[in-house]
Amino acid sequence: xKKIGLVVKTDAKAIRKADEFESWLHVRNVSVVRRxxxxxxxxxxxxxxxxxxxxxxxxxxxxxxxGDGTFLSAVRWIxxxxxxxxxxxxxxxxxxxxxxxxxxxSVAENILNNDFTTNLRMRLSVKxxxxxxxxxxxxxxxxxxINKGALARLAHIRTYINDHYLTTYRADGLILxxxxxxxxxxxxxxxxxxxxxxxxxxxxxxxxxxxxxRPLIVPDSVRIKIQLNExxxxxxxxxxxxxxxxxxxKDIILVEKGPQPVRMITMxxxxxxxxxxxxxxxxxGRV
Numbered sequence: 001x002k003k004i005g006l007v008v009k010t011d012a013k014a015i016r017k018a019d020e021f022e023s024w025l026h027v028r029n030v031s032v033v034r035r036x037x038x039x040x041x042x043x044x045x046x047x048x049x050x051x052x053x054x055x056x057x058x059x060x061x062x063x064x065x066x067g068d069g070t071f072l073s074a075v076r077w078i079x080x081x082x083x084x085x086x087x088x089x090x091x092x093x094x095x096x097x098x099x100x101x102x103x104x105x106s107v108a109e110n111i112l113n114n115d116f117t118t119n120l121r122m123r124l125s126v127k128x129x130x131x132x133x134x135x136x137x138x139x140x141x142x143x144x145x146i147n148k149g150a151l152a153r154l155a156h157i158r159t160y161i162n163d164h165y166l167t168t169y170r171a172d173g174l175i176l177x178x179x180x181x182x183x184x185x186x187x188x189x190x191x192x193x194x195x196x197x198x199x200x201x202x203x204x205x206x207x208x209x210x211x212x213x214r215p216l217i218v219p220d221s222v223r224i225k226i227q228l229n230e231x232x233x234x235x236x237x238x239x240x241x242x243x244x245x246x247x248x249x250k251d252i253i254l255v256e257k258g259p260q261p262v263r264m265i266t267m268x269x270x271x272x273x274x275x276x277x278x279x280x281x282x283x284x285g286r287v
Contacts, residue, residue, distance in 0.1 A: 001031055002060045002112065005083070007074035008036040009066025014090040017101055018065050024105060028112065033059065035077060059083050061111060061265065065101075068094035068142075068184070072240045075141050075262055084118050086111070086265040095183045095279060098270055107267065119266050121180045121196055122220060123258035126239060130251050138239040139258045142181030145241075146226065146253070147173035147206065149234035154209055156229035161222050168229065169213055173206040176224060176255050183279070185241070191215040195272065201255070226253040 004025055008018040015036070022032050033056055055062065055077050061084040064074045071087045071094075078085060087097035088104050099107055110116055126144045128136040138144070148155045157169040177186040179194035182202055187193060191204035192215060199220040205213045218224070228235060228249045237253065238244030247253070277283060 001029055003031040003033060003056065003058055005055055005059045005062035005074075005077075006032050006034040007062060007064045007066070007070060007077065008034065009070040009090050010036065011066070011090060014065045017090070017104070021063070021065075021104060021108070024108075030112065035074075054079055055081060055083060057081055057083075061086065063088060063104075063108070064097070066090045066097075068096045069241065071096040072141060072242055076139075076240070076242055078262075080139065080258075080260040082260070082263060084116075084263045084265045095275065096180075096264075098265060098267060111265065116265050117268070118263040119196065120261040121264050122178050122199070122261050124176065124178055124201070125256055125258040127254040128237065128245075128247070128251055129254065135251075136245065138243070139260070140181075140240045141178065141262055142184045142240050143175050143177040143186060144253075144255060145173060145175050145185060145236075145238045146228075146247070147236050147238065149236070152234035155232065155235055158227045158229060159203070160225040161218060163223075163225060167213065169205045170209040171205040171207055171213065174226070175202070175204040175206060177202040177204065183276070186215070189215075192217065193276070201257070220257045223254060223256040226255070227251070 006018060008014055025032050062074055062078060064071045064087045074085060089097035089100050124140050124144060126138045126140060127134055146157055154170050155173055157174050159166045159169060175186045175189055179196045179198050182191060182194040186202050186204040189204045189206050191202050194200060194202060200217045201220055202215060202217050204215040230249050232249045235247055236244050237247045
């Protein structure tokens with residue numbers, strides 16, 4: 001019996017489709033592990049579907065019904081396991097969903113018959129060193145962001161490449177992005193679009209005080225070290241926009257290519273550049 005993971009956006013339309021899809025899978029003798037965050041009328045979590053802290057290692061694949069935020073949450077749920085994942089669009093403009101909801105069942109039939117391929121998407125490994133010891137370790141698919149609070153002064157972000165000093169960014173923040181994440185927050189901050197198969201890490205300052213501080217692409221083989229200047233306060237470090245914590249000048253952030261990429265299921269008729277043109281409305285394309 002195959003076991004499928006199902007991660008669902010907290011949206012009525014997505015939940016209805018997930019219920020239909022779950023019944024469809026059960027008819028085909030497929031076990032389902034479903035993860036969602038429903039609230040009942042009392043405001044307490046709905047216990048209809050059990051939420052587990054990490055994906056079971058014996059999952060055949062994971063279907064994600066939602067937008068990019070739901071997809072990133074599902075990737076965190078999978079962790080470093082080698083489980084293929086497919087996104088089905090139920091959100092706003094996004095780049096991580098491979099198919100639309102009207103194709104769900106036909107594509108799922110192919111996947112259950114092992115008729116699919118996967119592309120590997122690089123992730124970043126992020127370590128926060130505090131008081132000489134590893135305090136936090138995270139892996140991100142899109143980006144890790146250093147961002148100042150609304151009332152904080154400009155952040156002064158000392159940056160090193162392989163322990164060689166690069167510059168001190170005076171900016172609202174700094175985004176370190178994968179090629180997959182180049183179409184997310186980094187793009188909104190003026191960063192370049194990088195094809196997912198191009199190896200590299202994008203460093204995009206957010207509203208830099210010095211206009212000559214431009215986005216920079218470095219090889220994915222380097223290690224980036226970041227530390228704030230003295231007397232920094234109200235500065236946050238966030239991971240894929242999913243979680244974060246406050247940091248100060250005593251913390252050291254280390255970022256490098258992660259050891260385990262994400263296996264994203266791809267369809268033979270789906271081309272990256274077509275998605276890019278449609279999402280960005282190039283040449284009259286529609287979202």
